[in-house]
């Protein structure tokens with residue numbers, strides 16, 4: 761009998777620890793595009809033959825990234841009000857922005873205040889990394905083909921500034937410098953997931969570079985998993 765007491769004590773103590781992380785809520789959802797998608801012109805990379813060598817298929821602008829069933833990528837979903845109090849130290853790991861085949865990957869990204877943004881150049885050609893923030897300092901860093909990576913950090917929160925490459929005018933990305941971890945960027949499946957939200961009422965915003973923003977208000981209790989879906993259409 762005694763060994764059962766010991767066993768149950770272990771289970772009880774373990775569950776106190778595991779439940780503490782289960783208490784936080786999770787927010788999930790899917791972003792979709794409604795209506796007929798506009799057609800985009802193929803990007804012509806003839807100006808730089810090195811870029812051309814990286815592609816066997818036509819390349820299109822990343823403005824509207826649609827997956828199966830009109831699921832929508834490159835949408836930035838984040839909490840805009842009701843943000844939990846407290847300090848959220850940035851992760852030690854950098855956020856990576858690649859310039860692969862003379863295209864930014866990802867096209868939309870979030871980085872935390874103080875977190876490193878690592879920009880890679882695997883292309884074997886010259887790129888220049890030109891960021892145009894307003895709250896943070898503007899930067900313009902040449903990356904000749906031998907300069908494979910650079911790192912940049914940002915000391916102020918700033919929502920969505922553009923990045924561009926002055927060598928390849930079709931290259932563009934959007935960077936948001938966040939002071940909290942409650943954001944997510946959709947990929948081609950349109951899905952987002954925001955975890956570890958304390959119980960509360962929040963206003964959630966989905967942002968798209970051309971189609972504007974959509975908002976929703978949610979209330980989550982501890983341990984909830986809530987689903988919120990957004991849809992965008994041509995204005």
Ligand SMILES: [Cu+2]
Pocket residue numbers: 862886887888925926927928931
């Ligand atoms: Cu470039």
